[in-house]
Amino acid sequence: MTEERFTAWLDAYGRAWEARDTKAAVALFTPDVEYHESPFDPPFRGSEGVRRYWTETTGAQREIQFTHRPVAVVGPVGVAHWHARFVRVPSGEHVELDGVLILDFAADGRCEVLREWWHTAQGQDA
Numbered sequence: 146m147t148e149e150r151f152t153a154w155l156d157a158y159g160r161a162w163e164a165r166d167t168k169a170a171v172a173l174f175t176p177d178v179e180y181h182e183s184p185f186d187p188p189f190r191g192s193e194g195v196r197r198y199w200t201e202t203t204g205a206q207r208e209i210q211f212t213h214r215p216v217a218v219v220g221p222v223g224v225a226h227w228h229a230r231f232v233r234v235p236s237g238e239h240v241e242l243d244g245v246l247i248l249d250f251a252a253d254g255r256c257e258v259l260r261e262w263w264h265t266a267q268g269q270d271a
Contacts, residue, residue: 151223159211165203206231241266
């Protein structure tokens with residue numbers, strides 16, 4: 146993994162999230178991916194797990210904005226700081242997330258393990 150390829154992957158991830166495009170998101174991962182949305186819960190596994198997670202999660206979000214900053218690339222592993230804002234549906238509540246991704250990549254550039262940690266601010270001013 147190079148910093149350029151990592152940045153391109155993060156850009157594609159952000160576009161998929163902002164467009165709520167589950168198909169585009171699934172294409173970023175290997176068929177046997179482990180998607181760790183939380184360090185305390187079991188991961189979503191495989192393409193179907195990612196599809197289910199993204200469909201449910203992004204279906205309750207509107208006006209999504211995603212930014213990222215690559216922090217490091219070491220061998221097949223990339224680390225990034227990310228930030229997102231969206232409006233929760235149907236409540237209209239504004240949500241802001243700030244987080245870190247650690248991603249392990251396969252040789253073909255798709256992610257095979259995603260680990261993320263994030264914090265949330267919610268309310269009118271988020």
